[in-house]
Amino acid sequence: MRIGFAVPVSGPWATPEHMRRVAVRAEELGYAELWTFQRLLYPVGSTMGPTYRAVHDPLITLSHVSAVTGRIGLGVAVVNAYVPPILLAKQLATLQTLSGGRVTAGIGLGWLPEEFEASGVGMERRGRRGEEFVELLRRAWSDDVVEHSGDFYRVPPAHVDPKPEPGPPRILLGGSADVALRRAARLADGWVSSSREDLTAIGGRIEMIKAELAAAGRDPGAFRFVVRGATRVRAADEDRPLSGTYGKIRRDVAALGAAGVTDVFHDLNFDQDIPAAEPKEAMRRAEEALEALAP
Secondary structure: OEEEEEOOOEOOOOOHHHHHHHHHHHHHOOOOEEEEOOOOOOOOOOOOOHHHOOEOOHHHHHHHHHOOOOOOEEEEEEEEOOOOHHHHHHHHHHHHHHOOOOEEEEEEOOOOHHHHHHHOOOOOOHHHHHHHHHHHHHHHHHOOOEEEEOOOOEEEEEOOOOOOOOOOOEEEEOOOOHHHHHHHHHHOOEEEOOOOOOHHHHHHHHHHHHHHHHHOOOOHHHOEEEEEEOOEEOOOOOOOOOEEOHHHHHHHHHHHHHOOOOEEEEOHHHOOOOOOOOHHHHHHHHHHHHHHOOO
16 A cells, blocks of 8 residues: 655645655655645635645645655645646646656545635536546647537647646546545546545445446556545544554554555644644654654
8 A cells, every 4th residue: 555645735834844844754754645735715704724724736836846856756635626627737747747757636526615706617517527627637638639619618629738748647536425436436547535534434435436447347456545644643542543643543554455445645734733733843743753654
């Protein structure tokens, strides 16, 4: 199983220096990938909590840390499908080429109405929009001439170059509903869980996706099952998976692997104590966790 680590992107600890330190140390310790996530805005009066209050752009952050690393993968989980797909295709293609082919692109449908409103995109028929979104990404990365006229997007005949090198980024799809799992099995290279996923039941989710893959004639062994680990390091063990002492968190990771998970990344941004902490203390805890949870 591949073990990754999330870059500081949320709250006061998410400084350029801390981003670089986590990226470089994670590569030194043998982590498989660095991860980010998207939060476009935080509505006034929202109760979403400190994790979402102030979040850096995920792709620019990955571009920044790609320049100080040379091997470790670069993942975003997720960019939501209210951004223009041709623009995102260009950004991901450039990042893929500049990083030497290290990009994993997680795509989500989005769930915050204010982000759709601010982006000028309707929330209706999000599932169908997401399917067309993925189709257009793949065509932008492969077709010599891209021409598209769909329900949501139109592209006049055009060259969308340069193509990503050494090939297109891998695409993961997020989502928790059964229809989202089936969509991932049909369209994506993998599925990525949300921070709210019930990890005690993830084995059943994986089996459902594998059945869909087999029915579609796809190889389940080539599909990635990625868990965002909302990891919380505590002095005592807790019932919640990936929450407690380092020994307990390591056992939880092993249990996820036994359930069929192929990738886990530890995301301290989702421990609400971290984005709310004094930056030096948050970074001290992150560096300790990097060492203790290394593959």
